[in-house]
Amino acid sequence: MHAGDALRTAAEAGEVPRPRGLFSVTADRDDTDADLLRHSAEGDRAAFERLVARHAPALYRFIGRVCSNPRDAEDALQDGLLSAWRGAPTYRGASSVRTWLFQIVIHACRRLHRRRAGEPERTEPVEAATAIASADPGADDRAARRELGAALDAALGGMPQEAREVLLLRDVEGLSGEEVAAALGISLAAMKSRLHRARLELKRRVEHDLGHGVKEMLS
Amino acid sequence: MKGERVVGGMSCTQVLAVLSDYLDDELAADVRATVEAHLLGCDACTRFGGDLTATLGALRAHLLASAGLPEGMHERFREALAREPARRRR
Numbered sequence: 001m002h003a004g005d006a007l008r009t010a011a012e013a014g015e016v017p018r019p020r021g022l023f024s025v026t027a028d029r030d031d032t033d034a035d036l037l038r039h040s041a042e043g044d045r046a047a048f049e050r051l052v053a054r055h056a057p058a059l060y061r062f063i064g065r066v067c068s069n070p071r072d073a074e075d076a077l078q079d080g081l082l083s084a085w086r087g088a089p090t091y092r093g094a095s096s097v098r099t100w101l102f103q104i105v106i107h108a109c110r111r112l113h114r115r116r117a118g119e120p121e122r123t124e125p126v127e128a129a130t131a132i133a134s135a136d137p138g139a140d141d142r143a144a145r146r147e148l149g150a151a152l153d154a155a156l157g158g159m160p161q162e163a164r165e166v167l168l169l170r171d172v173e174g175l176s177g178e179e180v181a182a183a184l185g186i187s188l189a190a191m192k193s194r195l196h197r198a199r200l201e202l203k204r205r206v207e208h209d210l211g212h213g214v215k216e217m218l219s
Numbered sequence: 220m221k222g223e224r225v226v227g228g229m230s231c232t233q234v235l236a237v238l239s240d241y242l243d244d245e246l247a248a249d250v251r252a253t254v255e256a257h258l259l260g261c262d263a264c265t266r267f268g269g270d271l272t273a274t275l276g277a278l279r280a281h282l283l284a285s286a287g288l289p290e291g292m293h294e295r296f297r298e299a300l301a302r303e304p305a306r307r308r309r
Contacts (some may be wrong), residue, residue: 043306049297060288074289077295085303149281156278171275172282177243194241203274212279213270 033097037160155205163198227256
């Protein structure tokens with residue numbers, strides 16, 4: 001039987017094989033995060049790979065902006081994910097699995113920073129988006145959005161790590177205030193205070209770079 | 220903040236202090252109403268809040284559009300995971 005015929009037959013039987021690959025986006029939608037983590041705790045590596053497939057893009061998007069260079073970001077993410085695998089049997093459900101994963105990756109990044117302390121700074125530009133998504137970008141619009149993207153990258157990169165962490169978790173990854181506080185290991189009140197200062201600082205830096213407010217640029 | 224005055228029962232400084240909670244819809248109803256009364260009468264604070272909201276929205280859009288995982292990363296992680304010792308069944 002030709003390979004294509006076998007695939008069509010399998011599809012007709014509802015048995016289309018899922019794409020392979022650790023970070024395939026087709027993680028089993030029937031399993032909750034808690035289910036996958038429970039199976040992982042029992043030694044099921046495939047279940048852990050599916051859990052990672054769901055969350056690795058967001059985790060890397062976060063850690064890529066917290067760490068000072070892409071190599072450190074990958075090292076921290078891998079270190080964090082291995083810690084999650086080893087720590088899966090200790091998960092008790094006090095926070096969501098997503099929050100727990102962010103917490104572990106944050107710790108991994110901080111460990112890496114402590115190890116790197118004293119080494120010469122290896123800052124490399126994080127690969128930036130080429131443009132902010134736009135429904136109908138004309139040439140001028142694309143140039144303006146590239147300018148805004150560059151200003152955002154520079155502003156974020158120049159802020160203290162704890163400010164980047166809280167901004168990224170709350171305003172990019174969309175964790176709730178309680179989840180952000182849990183991931184960072186601080187009180188809700190401390191998180192809110194840190195977030196407010198970080199938001200104002202981001203706005204100040206971006207507007208200083210652009211010479212005007214962001215709303216004017218997007219209107 | 221420039222042009223600070225008391226509008227709707229709050230000063231601009233007071234509005235700024237609770238602006239994040241306002242944007243996150245975490246204010247008590249009465250405080251939220253007072254903030255909104257101030258915003259209705261204060262162009263400076265309305266502009267500030269609008270720019271802050273736009274900045275945060277632009278940040279999210281910019282980062283969500285960024286490149287995905289580095290090439291080869293999943294293979295490297297899979298290899299590292301495979302080297303982890305098997306769990307002992309309890």
